[in-house]
Amino acid sequence: MTAILLAKLKHLLRNPWAFLGFTGICIVFALIMGLTGFESRSSVPIVIADEEVTGSSILTTLNDEESISFKEVEEDALIQSVKEGKAEVGAILNKDTYELIVGVESTTVSSVDNMIRQAYTEYGQRQKIIEHIGDLKQTENALQKEIDEASKNPVFSVTTSNFTTDQTMMYDPIYQYVFGFGLFFVIYTVAYNVLPMLIEKQEGVWDRLILSPVKKWKMYAGNMIYSFCIGYLQVLIIFSFFYFVFGVDFNGKFPETLLLLIPYVFTIVALSILLTAIVKNSQQFNAFITILAVCMAMVGGAYWPIEIVESNFLIAISKINPLTYGMEILHGVVNYGYSLEELFYPVSILLLMGTVMIGVGIHLMERRHI
Amino acid sequence: MLELVNISKKFKQTYAVKNMNMFMERGEIVGLLGPNGAGKSTAISIMSSLVEPTAGEVYFDNRSILKNPTSFRKVAGIVPQEIALYEDLTAEENLRFFGRIYQIKGKQLQKRIEDVLQIIGLADRKKEVVKTYSGGMKRRLNIGVALLHEPELLIMDEPTVGIDAQSRKYILETVKQLNKEMNVTILYTSHYMEEVEYLCNRIYIMDKGNLIAAGTKEEINRILSGEKSIVIKASHLTNPFIYELKTYPLVNSVDVMDKQITVMVSKEVNLFKDLIAMADEANIELISVNIKTPTLEDVFLHLTGRALRD
Ligand SMILES: Nc1ncnc2c1ncn2[C@@H]1O[C@H](COP(=O)(O)OP(=O)(O)O)[C@@H](O)[C@H]1O
Numbered sequence: 001m002t003a004i005l006l007a008k009l010k011h012l013l014r015n016p017w018a019f020l021g022f023t024g025i026c027i028v029f030a031l032i033m034g035l036t037g038f039e040s041r042s043s044v045p046i047v048i049a050d051e052e053v054t055g056s057s058i059l060t061t062l063n064d065e066e067s068i069s070f071k072e073v074e075e076d077a078l079i080q081s082v083k084e085g086k087a088e089v090g091a092i093l094n095k096d097t098y099e100l101i102v103g104v105e106s107t108t109v110s111s112v113d114n115m116i117r118q119a120y121t122e123y124g125q126r127q128k129i130i131e132h133i134g135d136l137k138q139t140e141n142a143l144q145k146e147i148d149e150a151s152k153n154p155v156f157s158v159t160t161s162n163f164t165t166d167q168t169m170m171y172d173p174i175y176q177y178v179f180g181f182g183l184f185f186v187i188y189t190v191a192y193n194v195l196p197m198l199i200e201k202q203e204g205v206w207d208r209l210i211l212s213p214v215k216k217w218k219m220y221a222g223n224m225i226y227s228f229c230i231g232y233l234q235v236l237i238i239f240s241f242f243y244f245v246f247g248v249d250f251n252g253k254f255p256e257t258l259l260l261l262i263p264y265v266f267t268i269v270a271l272s273i274l275l276t277a278i279v280k281n282s283q284q285f286n287a288f289i290t291i292l293a294v295c296m297a298m299v300g301g302a303y304w305p306i307e308i309v310e311s312n313f314l315i316a317i318s319k320i321n322p323l324t325y326g327m328e329i330l331h332g333v334v335n336y337g338y339s340l341e342e343l344f345y346p347v348s349i350l351l352l353m354g355t356v357m358i359g360v361g362i363h364l365m366e367r368r369h370i
Numbered sequence: 371m372l373e374l375v376n377i378s379k380k381f382k383q384t385y386a387v388k389n390m391n392m393f394m395e396r397g398e399i400v401g402l403l404g405p406n407g408a409g410k411s412t413a414i415s416i417m418s419s420l421v422e423p424t425a426g427e428v429y430f431d432n433r434s435i436l437k438n439p440t441s442f443r444k445v446a447g448i449v450p451q452e453i454a455l456y457e458d459l460t461a462e463e464n465l466r467f468f469g470r471i472y473q474i475k476g477k478q479l480q481k482r483i484e485d486v487l488q489i490i491g492l493a494d495r496k497k498e499v500v501k502t503y504s505g506g507m508k509r510r511l512n513i514g515v516a517l518l519h520e521p522e523l524l525i526m527d528e529p530t531v532g533i534d535a536q537s538r539k540y541i542l543e544t545v546k547q548l549n550k551e552m553n554v555t556i557l558y559t560s561h562y563m564e565e566v567e568y569l570c571n572r573i574y575i576m577d578k579g580n581l582i583a584a585g586t587k588e589e590i591n592r593i594l595s596g597e598k599s600i601v602i603k604a605s606h607l608t609n610p611f612i613y614e615l616k617t618y619p620l621v622n623s624v625d626v627m628d629k630q631i632t633v634m635v636s637k638e639v640n641l642f643k644d645l646i647a648m649a650d651e652a653n654i655e656l657i658s659v660n661i662k663t664p665t666l667e668d669v670f671l672h673l674t675g676r677a678l679r680d
């Protein structure tokens with residue numbers, strides 16, 4: 001078995017490009033998507049054109065917004081960044097009015113407009129109330145009470161909601177992309193390292209091993225262990241890259257995350273073995289794995305959060321998709337703070353799936369004698 | 371040493387090998403000859419314990435290899451028809467890998483590697499990656515790997531297909547040498563008549579899953595003994611001419627291929643004059659007429675009505 005692993009390792013060292021390529025692409029994709037994700041969520045530049053705005057409730061209201069962060073800048077900088085398209089919209093805040101500088105018309109613009117208008121309206125209301133009751137010499141406290149009362153029972157109310165402010169899905173999008181792309185690309189890496197088994201069977205190398213004193217289970221084990229290690233190495237590199245280089249802290253759960261990748265990679269190895277047993281040749285294998293990986297990624301929530309998938313059919317499919325559970329485990333441990341019991345379910349499903357697929361796969365291969 | 375008894379192998383509806391009987395004694399080079407698709411590789415897979423036959427038994431020193439493959443595998447070396455090597459390892463690394471797989475270790479492994487490289491003539495190219503080898507060099511290494519564990523019996527499946535004449539000659543000499551100097555028993559499979567004729571004492575001829583002839587070279591040639599073949603090439607052929615030939619009293623058999631006719635006649639018959647006359651009559655222009663003693667190729671043609679090479 002050591003001989004098999006050594007030979008594979010030599011092969012990798014001589015042809016490292018596929019492995020490095022997939023790893024690199026994965027990091028770059030996650031990085032680009034993660035960073036652009038940040039941008040659209042945040043940063044609308046504002047210029048404060050009147051001293052009075054600074055201490056007013058306008059700013060505090062705007063700063064309370066969760067989906068957009070307003071950043072104070074100089075007027076020049078604001079115009080510059082709208083011009084260059086870095087910001088879709090900017091706002092200049094005066095005492096009684098505001099001015100929007102719009103780069104492109106978009107939903108962001110109208111929601112920013114709404115937010116600022118609301119902030120001004122509230123501010124205006126407060127001012128009016130203070131003016132009206134100023135003569136009555138009421139205490140500040142009572143006044144505050146009245147205002148609160150008024151805001152609890154408003155004359156009319158507007159409810160705004162959009163999905164990025166949905167509380168259940170509030171996490172840093174960088175995790176979505178690191179997890180998603182990591183789990184997606186590892187399918188290719190593992191599959192392309194299981195594929196040689198099929199080729200060796202067709203070319204007769206496998207027969208040579210069968211004729212040798214090496215036990216058959218060792219031949220399978222050697223191949224699977226190698227594929228597992230190479231797949232695991234890849235996610236290890238990717239996750240470490242984000243952890244050490246970009247300071248993505250995995251909410252303090254980095255070691256747990258790495259540990260919990262094991263069942264997923266194992267299941268992908270098993271899936272590749274099963275696929276090897278079903279296909280007739282390596283062309284079929286390549287075609288299959290390409291389609292399968294993309295489908296798994298789409299349905300399993302690698303490209304976008306699984307929560308936005310609504311079709312019952314797709315949800316049903318996602319239940320037999322290892323990637324779904326892989327994502328669930330990672331999000332669970334990093335973003336939702338799952339307990340051990342909560343993690344136990346997806347982990348054991350993955351292990352069960354893996355064991356069944358390896359069993360069926362090897363059985364099929366042996367029976368077909370390929 | 372090795373014996374196949376009533377071996378059959380069925381794939382779906384068709385038999386790749388049908389009722390095959392065969393034996394090999396220690397020290398022999400036995401030839402298995404047949405065109406592509408004859409069932410040679412299937413027969414080899416069965417006799418090397420890789421594939422179970424649909425029916426029949428294979429015995430090695432009177433013990434069934436189907437029931438007990440381990441002891442057989444230890445002393446048998448198989449050279450597969452495909453190049454079964456790691457393309458991105460060097461010759462030396464390939465040998466080391468398969469040597470380890472055969473549990474040869476340390477100094478002994480190093481010695482075996484050197485010896486094998488010497489035998490297959492790749493000692494000076496051992497550090498080069500197999501990918502960069504010519505077809506002939508790959509074939510030689512393919513043989514070398516099967517020699518590592520010093521097998522008593524070497525089963526070779528078409529070891530010379532698709533290579534240059536020089537490598538082919540080298541391989542044929544190596545096979546002879548292995549047999550003579552190291553006393554390796556060899557089964558040599560090929561669809562090249564002249565290779566088998568050159569190497570082997572005994573020959574089996576297969577076609578469409580059936581053994582159609584078996585025996586020593588002399589015995590097989592005796593199938594056509596007392597005969598000679600006349601090979602006629604013509605610009606074109608007509609049916610009346612062929613009919614005429616076939617019905618001619620002294621002619622034993624006629625095989626037609628493209629614009630070439632092989633006519634078998636008894637040794638003492640002189641057909642030359644009559645032949646010219648017949649061609650004249652049928653308005654056929656003869657390009658050449660060759661008279662020769664029959665070869666294995668003719669035997670095959672005689673038995674199957676087809677040439678060995680397609
Ligand atoms: N695994 C298989 N499944 C189905 N048919 C096969 C298989 N292997 C060989 N055959 C068929 O059996 C016949 C003999 O093949 P083979 O033994 O490879 O011939 P040869 O080695 O003499 O060229 C061919 O017709 C081939 O198509």
Ligand SMILES: [Mg+2]
Nearest residue numbers: 410411451528
């Ligand atoms: Mg063959």
